[in-house]
Amino acid sequence: MRKHWTIVTGLLVIGSVWLTACSDGKSGQSSVDSDKPAEQAKSYANEPAELVIYGAPGDPPEVWNERFGDQLQKKFPNYKFTYIQRSGTNTIENMIASGAQVDLIYDSVGNAVNSVVATGSQLDLSELVKKHNVDMSRFEPATVEAVKQFGGLYGFPVHSGGLVLYYNKAIFDKFGVGYPKDGMTWDEAIELGNKLTRNDNGTQYIGLGQSYIHVLSMNAYSLPFVDKATEKAAINSDKYKKIVDTLIMAPAKAIGYKEQIATLKRLFNNNDFMKERNIAMYVMNFGLQGQKDFESLDWDMAALPVFKDNPGMGTQPYPNFLFISNASKYKDQAMEVLKYVTSDETQLALSKKGYIPVLKNESIKNAFAQDSNVKNKNVVKAVFTNKFASPIARTKYDGKLNSPLQTNLIKAILGEIDLNTALRQTEEEVNKAIEAEKKK
Structure with missing residues (x-):
């Protein structure tokens, strides 16, 4: 043929x-x-x-x-x-x-x-x-x-x-802490992370890190970055503040966390988990395990933690x-x-x-990863334990948040501004960027 x-x-x-x-x-x-x-x-x-x-x-x-x-x-x-x-x-x-x-x-x-x-x-x-x-x-x-x-x-x-919770088994084993489980709430995951945010022989370990853009844009409450109708930033609200406070600010209260952010001058990313290997739990989109750096990493995954007032609701699909x-x-x-x-x-x-x-189709789900190199990992439960949240309406301006949001969240983590100010300043900067883009 x-x-x-x-x-x-x-x-x-x-x-x-x-x-x-x-x-x-x-x-x-x-x-x-x-x-x-x-x-x-x-x-x-x-x-x-x-x-x-x-x-x-x-x-x-x-x-x-x-x-x-x-x-x-x-x-x-x-x-x-x-x-x-x-x-x-x-x-x-x-x-x-x-x-x-x-x-x-x-x-x-x-x-x-x-x-x-x-x-x-x-x-x-x-x-x-x-x-x-x-x-x-x-x-x-x-x-x-x-x-x-x-x-x-x-x-x-x-x-x-969709988002899952990756974890480095070697860090848990090093400090004698039990692995994360499917069905955890965010409060439980944060508490677990606090046990692992510690400095050991000059290495600063972080218990719970995340790709901030992914955890916020794929949040379980389906709140958008930019309102599609008004084409204005939509993150300066009480509901969004709750999400940011839980997912970003709460883990950062552990001793050593903000000092690491100050050293890096950025929020955590994939390489911190995959290459530097100083993050015990890392929230990121499923598929990260396909990177070459995972080949020698002793890892597994659990289902994305959930909010107590939104039980069973996990990631938005991607x-x-x-x-x-x-x-x-x-x-x-x-x-x-x-x-x-x-x-x-x-x-x-x-x-x-x-x-x-x-x-x-449940039989198709149950066959998940059977012929892959991750078939011995907890992939089925990690991916399918929670329900998918409704996806947000995405706009061509969503990317305008990336830089100002990270900058202002870092300031909030370091105590230079409070979270309300961080979100307000981000909103203002993003709206200016959107208006500038429209005039091009």
Whole structure:
């Protein structure tokens, strides 16, 4: 069989490629549940076409092929696929400006507002869903809600993500402290962290650290960074203050914590946990374990701690999607591809590899990571113990918070300003940045 995958990594090649989209139909299709069989939707599997997929996260071809590409080629032998990796000037904006056609955009919930909505590439799939008899009730509701918050059903979630509590077993063993458990509250996690925030022979250990942007933007109360309606910062409120006070300020009260922040002149990041290895527990998006530095780390994970007044509610989902571009000439074929990558067959294969599935099917969840190098870790309970919180409505201005929020939180941790002032100053700085961006 002739292999049709084409990998494009530069815009010079794009100009000579007519970018379009395609698909198949039968086994990737999900019929609407009813007492009698739904009418068979027309299959577009055997209509030759070209399908160009833009990889907005910048994943290299081998990663895309391992996830989807190889399976898609087997499923759709009549399609010619072209995968375009984001790199350098090879951006979706430049592609659209050059007149190159894109059929499918692969991107995360955190960036799709920029790659899809801001470029005007969105297409509401509601009519195609009806036409193809797709049963959307099969999906985890929060993952579908995550795409709809962009303004419509512009794509399908294909694998998900979410916050978990990683921990370095060696630090717990060193100090004779029991490991974290699934189902902890934040108060319990903070108390546990306090036992491990200590200085030992000149090394300052931190009991509980976090990627501050992730824990705040994926909070269990579904509070946004920026209000989508007003396009103004939304973090200077009593509710947000409670979240920040618990997740950021409370752990920092342990002796030695703020001194470490003063030394670093920043909040904690992935490298502190993975490379420096002086953080006992670290909250971050599932998938961090794929980094090379984890290979020699004695680690495991637990479910994200919960707020006492919001029991059982964990992280917001952080799915990746496949979006169909409104410029595609092969929308029906592209929908066939979406159906296939969200079929039970494909989702089971992804789940076994350690990609969080987007379907409610319990057998698919229970197969999670069975064929991965983390199958002996506590991944199933860490990922699926809690319910997903409703996803926030993301805006193209969310990133404006990153720098001022970190700066002001550091000042609050060090006692230079109080938390109310930190949030107010952040709000003011972000609103100014948003207004400046609008005037460009």
